[in-house]
Amino acid sequence: xxxxxxxxxxxxxxxxxxxxxxxxxxxxxxxxxxxxxxxxxxxxxxxxxxxxxxxxxxxxxxxxxxxxxxxxxxxxxxxxxxxxxxxxxxxxxxxxxxxxxxxxxxxxxxxxxxxxxxxxxxxxxxxxxxxxxxxxxxxxxxxxxxxxxxxxxxxxxxxxxxxxxxxxxxxxxxxxxxxxxxxxxxxxxxxxxxxxxxxxxxxxxxxxxxxxxxxxxxxxxxxxxxxxxxxxxxxxxxxxxxxx
Numbered sequence: 440x441x442x443x444x445x446x447x448x449x450x451x452x453x454x455x456x457x458x459x460x461x462x463x464x465x466x467x468x469x470x471x472x473x474x475x476x477x478x479x480x481x482x483x484x485x486x487x488x489x490x491x492x493x494x495x496x497x498x499x500x501x502x503x504x505x506x507x508x509x510x511x512x513x514x515x516x517x518x519x520x521x522x523x524x525x526x527x528x529x530x531x532x533x534x535x536x537x538x539x540x541x542x543x544x545x546x547x548x549x550x551x552x553x554x555x556x557x558x559x560x561x562x563x564x565x566x567x568x569x570x571x572x573x574x575x576x577x578x579x580x581x582x583x584x585x586x587x588x589x590x591x592x593x594x595x596x597x598x599x600x601x602x603x604x605x606x607x608x609x610x611x612x613x614x615x616x617x618x619x620x621x622x623x624x625x626x627x628x629x630x631x632x633x634x635x636x637x638x639x640x641x642x643x644x645x646x647x648x649x650x651x652x653x654x655x656x657x658x659x660x661x662x663x664x665x666x667x668x669x670x671x672x673x674x675x676x677x678x679x680x681x682x683x
Contacts, residue, residue: 440616442544442624443473443515449604451481455597460540460628461485463510468498468531469517488513499527507536514543516624519564524581525589532590537633540597543626546616547601548577550623553612560614568625570599583625590629592637598628 450456462484467475470490479485489509496502498514499521512535521527528543535541546552548567551560556577558564567577571584587596605620615621635644649657 440618441473442616442622443470443475444477445604445620445622446515446544446602446626447478447481449602455628457482458484460542461511461513463539465489465511465513466491466504466509466534468501468512468514469520470513470515473515475513475515499523499530501530501534504534506533508534509539510536511540511542516544516546518543518545519561519566519568522565524566525586528586529590532594532629532631535631537593537631539631541629541631543628544602544624545583547603547623547625548575548580550601550603550606551614551616552577560616570601570625583627587627587629592641593632595630595632595636595641596627597630598626600626602626 450461461475461482464486465475465488467488467490469492470476470488471492474488474490476488476490479488491498491501491504498517512531514531518524518527531543532541545568546564548556548569552558552564552567554576556564556567556579558567566579566581567575568581568583569575571582572580583599587594587599602622602624604622605618606615606623607621615623632641633644636642
């Protein structure tokens with residue numbers, strides 16, 4: 440169903456999506472018929488979103504799309520349709536600019552396929568996904584943790600979440616994505632490190648100089664911490680049993 444649309448509501452309440460992940464020029468892979476661009480005005484930092492779908496070419500290869508072209512790459516329930524999942528994910532990461540964000544949702548195999556493959560609910564699914572399991576009932580299962588490790592040193596994993604918003608665990612076998620609320624997915628967000636960060640083994644570049652106002656506030660935080668430590672030495676915490 441409209442899985443991108445379902446995700447919009449919870450993402451609007453997430454400051455990372457509002458102020459960090461969805462910013463600049465983006466690519467929405469497999470966006471039809473429920474593109475992120477329908478909600479562009481709700482995410483004020485988005486300047487433009489290009490939809491990539493079947494008429495544009497194979498989403499596994501993104502042929503013709505230059506490396507480091509987009510500030511963010513989004514895909515809702517497309518990765519499971521690819522013949523070569525790791526290669527497709529690598530190409531999605533390839534077209535992302537350093538410092539940009541890859542935001543992907545895929546169906547969770549236990550919530551969506553529910554122990555049966557080929558999928559009863561979408562025969563075009565070529566893979567199933569779990570966040571991490573030692574053993575899966577599916578012969579085409581991918582651990583998301585392993586997939587993200589395969590992206591290499593440039594990949595900084597920020598979020599891997601099992602999303603079961605509106606999902607009813609007490610229901611019998613049923614495709615709950617048919618309901619207006621039910622999500623049964625895994626969402627992950629990966630930031631592409633800059634070459635300098637990779638050289639420093641992931642350490643972020645810190646500014647050497649900051650403005651006076653910011654310096655005052657940060658120094659005040661340090662002063663507050665010192666004052667609390669001195670107070671704790673004079674009057675150890677959680678010892679006062681007097682009447683309130």
